[in-house]
Amino acid sequence: MSNLITSEANQLLAGAQNGQGDCLGRLLQLYLNYLKLIARTQLDQKLQARTSASDVVQDTLLEAHRDFSKFRGSCPEEFLAWLRKILVNNLGHIIQRHVLAEKRDIRREISLDDVGATLERSTARLVAIIADPGLTPSTDAQNHEASLLLADELAELPDDYREVILLRHIEGLAFPEVAARMERSAGAVRMLWMRAIAQLRVRLESRGVL
Structure with missing residues (x-):
């Protein structure tokens, strides 16, 4: 790193x-x-x-x-x-x-x-x-x-990507809880989370973090 x-x-x-x-x-x-x-x-x-x-x-x-x-x-x-x-x-x-x-x-x-x-x-x-x-x-x-580095990259993500990562990883909520907070279905939240993590990893790799 x-x-x-x-x-x-x-x-x-x-x-x-x-x-x-x-x-x-x-x-x-x-x-x-x-x-x-x-x-x-x-x-x-x-x-x-x-x-x-x-x-x-x-x-x-x-x-x-x-x-x-x-x-x-x-x-x-x-x-x-x-x-x-x-x-x-x-x-x-x-x-x-x-x-x-x-x-x-x-x-x-x-x-x-x-x-x-x-x-x-x-x-x-x-x-x-x-x-x-x-x-x-x-x-x-x-x-x-x-x-x-992570905080800086999270700040640059689209709002919904940042929110799902915050709720899932920082607040430690289960997917059903994240879905309730974001007013989406559990399946939609999982897909959103997968896309958000993928984009975050790309950003972090470009910074030499991963």
Whole structure:
């Protein structure tokens, strides 16, 4: 797998920590699609009607830019972990504001730790889409690279292709559940999923990921 993104992230992170030009802004843009993808999986349909993953991520990037001096890491993997911590806090505030305030069902309470754990599972599923089971376990750097590349390619897919992959692989829904969410038959969803995966693989192969 190419490590071009990780190499660029290393250079931009070093430049940002040295106060060089627009390095921080360019660094944050590398993570835009990844953060939007992960945020999207944490907002259920009701919450999506009140806020968007794009808005949550925009707030996250603005906070990261403002508070960059507080970042104490030295590598892209640590920087991503820091960004995700900010994202988790923002998601937690949204859940508390829109869900817990209703107080309709105490079982719906979600702690920041719960949100963080769900993010971890989503990320693992994200990387697993393109993982080769015959390979040795990936390093943090390889997982970092794969996650960003995959998120970028998913962002370029047609909406229905991206949606079926998100529901099936990121949210982990069974095909009947995916069919209900997309308001299609199970057979139609399976065919859509097959076409979506095929197109995603072509895109990833062109980037040297597979």
